[in-house]
Amino acid sequence: MTSMRDESFYSRTGRVNDAIQLKVPDRVPIMMQFNFFTCRHAGISNEKAFYDLEAWLAAYEKTILDFEPDLYFQPQAAIFTGGKVHEALGNRQIKWPGHGVGINDSFQFVEGEYMLAEEYDAFLEDSSDFAVRKYLPRILAALEGLAFIPTLKTMLAGYAGAPALCGMLTLPPLATAFEALSAAAPESMRWTTAYMEFENRMNEAGYPAFAAGIGLAPFDVISDFLRGMRGAMLDMYRCPDKLAACCEKTLPTMLEFAMTTAQLSGNPRVFIPLHRGADGFMSNAQFETFYWPTLKALLLGLIDAGLTPCPFFEGNYDQRLDYLAELPRGKVYALFDRTDLVRAKEVIGDTVCISGGMPLSLLQAGTPAEVEEHTRSVIETVGVDGGFIMCTSTVLDEARPELVRAWMDATLKYGSYR
Amino acid sequence: MGDDLVGAITDMDEERALGIARRMLDGGADPVSVLELCRQAMEKVGRGFESGEFFLPELVMSGEILRQITELAKPMMAESADAPRLARVVIGTVSGDIHDLGKDIVTFMLDVNGFEVHDLGVDVPPERFVRAIVEVEPAVVGLSGLLTLAVESMRQTVEAVAAAGLRDRVKIMVGGSAIDEKIAEHVGADAYGKDAVRAVALAKTWAGVG
Numbered sequence: 001m002t003s004m005r006d007e008s009f010y011s012r013t014g015r016v017n018d019a020i021q022l023k024v025p026d027r028v029p030i031m032m033q034f035n036f037f038t039c040r041h042a043g044i045s046n047e048k049a050f051y052d053l054e055a056w057l058a059a060y061e062k063t064i065l066d067f068e069p070d071l072y073f074q075p076q077a078a079i080f081t082g083g084k085v086h087e088a089l090g091n092r093q094i095k096w097p098g099h100g101v102g103i104n105d106s107f108q109f110v111e112g113e114y115m116l117a118e119e120y121d122a123f124l125e126d127s128s129d130f131a132v133r134k135y136l137p138r139i140l141a142a143l144e145g146l147a148f149i150p151t152l153k154t155m156l157a158g159y160a161g162a163p164a165l166c167g168m169l170t171l172p173p174l175a176t177a178f179e180a181l182s183a184a185a186p187e188s189m190r191w192t193t194a195y196m197e198f199e200n201r202m203n204e205a206g207y208p209a210f211a212a213g214i215g216l217a218p219f220d221v222i223s224d225f226l227r228g229m230r231g232a233m234l235d236m237y238r239c240p241d242k243l244a245a246c247c248e249k250t251l252p253t254m255l256e257f258a259m260t261t262a263q264l265s266g267n268p269r270v271f272i273p274l275h276r277g278a279d280g281f282m283s284n285a286q287f288e289t290f291y292w293p294t295l296k297a298l299l300l301g302l303i304d305a306g307l308t309p310c311p312f313f314e315g316n317y318d319q320r321l322d323y324l325a326e327l328p329r330g331k332v333y334a335l336f337d338r339t340d341l342v343r344a345k346e347v348i349g350d351t352v353c354i355s356g357g358m359p360l361s362l363l364q365a366g367t368p369a370e371v372e373e374h375t376r377s378v379i380e381t382v383g384v385d386g387g388f389i390m391c392t393s394t395v396l397d398e399a400r401p402e403l404v405r406a407w408m409d410a411t412l413k414y415g416s417y418r
Numbered sequence: 419m420g421d422d423l424v425g426a427i428t429d430m431d432e433e434r435a436l437g438i439a440r441r442m443l444d445g446g447a448d449p450v451s452v453l454e455l456c457r458q459a460m461e462k463v464g465r466g467f468e469s470g471e472f473f474l475p476e477l478v479m480s481g482e483i484l485r486q487i488t489e490l491a492k493p494m495m496a497e498s499a500d501a502p503r504l505a506r507v508v509i510g511t512v513s514g515d516i517h518d519l520g521k522d523i524v525t526f527m528l529d530v531n532g533f534e535v536h537d538l539g540v541d542v543p544p545e546r547f548v549r550a551i552v553e554v555e556p557a558v559v560g561l562s563g564l565l566t567l568a569v570e571s572m573r574q575t576v577e578a579v580a581a582a583g584l585r586d587r588v589k590i591m592v593g594g595s596a597i598d599e600k601i602a603e604h605v606g607a608d609a610y611g612k613d614a615v616r617a618v619a620l621a622k623t624w625a626g627v628g
Contacts (some may be wrong), residue, residue: 013569095516103515104566106565106567108565229474233475236475237430238432238480280613281473283473283475284504286475294619301524336596359600360596361569361597361600361601362600365569365600365601393564394595397565397566
């Protein structure tokens with residue numbers, strides 16, 4: 001494999017930025033969504049990674065140094081925080097290795113109807129109050145006691161508010177909830193700090209992270225985290241106005257969340273994994289009503305803040321490409337899964353930077369020759385004239401290392417623009 | 419009133435559909451015939467899904483209307499009088515994967531197309547598929563998976579079916595976000611179902627009704 005040890009943080013980000021701005025870089029940049037691939041590469045279980053921060057980051061660092069990508073998928077995308085934090089809080093919304101899924105499986109999200117249809121009004125009235133007193137007690141077993149906390153606006157009762165109310169914290173369920181938060185706090189902070197230090201260390205070693213900030217499409221917040229997919233889809237018929245209002249209400253919250261997480265790291269790229277907007281999930285008319293307006297506003301808001309939104313269009317977006325053509329030129333780094341990228345290049349190639357092209361199945365079940373041939377063909381079609389970042393259709397978790405190498409080598413072999 | 423019921427369901431007009439069904443049942447209509455109208459409506463929804471007129475929200479909404487009407491009609495029925503089914507299908511999301519969406523869509527579409535579907539749920543270990551094949555004797559087995567880890571689980575499942583000496587008795591189709599033709603071949607399945615429409619076509623061919 002060609003060594004790129006003489007590359008620097010600046011040469012790699014420069015190449016990536018050229019692609020994002022739809023210029024022609026020196027060669028096709030490559031982004032690697034390592035995720036839990038790192039664990040197998042370094043010989044540790046996914047469960048160990050959730051409980052041994054140092055081993056996890058060492059595995060991640062080893063993988064980055066061994067494969068030398070232009071962008072690496074940030075480790076917090078795979079493990080947002082440690083297993084002990086989830087245990088202390090009694091997290092019901094994910095299953096993680098050794099806790100509901102196998103020790104070498106990925107973590108998985110547990111969808112549910114965490115907000116009832118009749119609670120839309122309460123959410124629209126005061127989403128913070130809903131989050132603290134209704135939502136957290138449902139998704140985090142150890143925080144059930146928060147249901148008993150008085151509404152936070154009672155703190156407006158001047159000098160008497162908090163001093164009088166804090167006595168409530170002695171109530172056993174509330175006391176338990178605050179103890180759980182205290183127990184989780186240092187471990188949570190340890191992971192957050194370590195991730196920030198890791199990104200700095202990798203920057204110095206010459207390897208920029210794909211993104212540090214994260215955002216979600218408002219509709220996905222409602223559908224994934226609150227109403228569940230089934231609930232949100234029934235709501236399209238039963239209470240469409242409230243569903244749309246809820247998306248609007250969530251937009252500024254998501255903008256703030258994405259901007260804060262990006263600004264903490266200084267990395268301008270914001271990862272926005274999209275879930276429920278793909279072809280098949282809804283019609284174009286429903287997409288226009290419920291999904292696109294607030295997603296577009298989120299993307300534009302991030303661009304206005306000087307950030308680079310990086311939406312991951314999971315699934316297939318063949319029927320939605322015209323919407324993406326509405327975005328400003330050279331400001332968005334769009335990752336694709338199963339969308340036809342040759343057609344995407346025609347429709348939005350002069351609007352957004354396209355990333356993707358390598359189906360993970362080929363890195364699981366292909367041969368080195370097949371991988372090389374496919375890489376060449378993607379570069380010669382989608383990669384032509386820049387504006388393209390080579391990437392897999394999804395995370396590398398189960399990829400075969402020798403095929404990942406073949407993919408990298410082929411990208412270098414065929415990816416030169418000079 | 420029958421056409422109205424079918425129309426109300428395919429219009430996704432829940433209130434109107436339930437109102438008509440209630441009036442029909444209260445007026446002495448045979449509950450079996452009310453459910454037959456629902457079946458016709460669901461078949462139309464299924465066809466609309468195939469042609470791209472309907473999407474997931476419509477499958478969910480019409481399914482919810484059907485559930486409520488069935489609840490109204492069932493207590494009035496002497497005994498369950500299910501229509502004969504084309505063939506049996508065993509379906510499930512493979513071991514390690516807890517995603518049910520793709521599997522549920524395929525189940526819905528097989529069901530409205532006349533198959534008797536035995537849904538084993540999510541995170542189904544290979545031996546559970548083997549047991550179901552022995553018990554249910556399906557013509558077709560559907561393996562679903564969203565995550566890349568599903569590939570290895572699918573391979574193990576097909577292997578377990580073969581080891582139990584059952585491989586020749588069933589056709590196996592695989593589908594899901596992590597899956598394509600390449601993977602279908604890799605895991606030893608008979609075919610890849612790109613989407614629910616393709617899955618129904620495969621099942622029909624294999625059951626000899628396509």
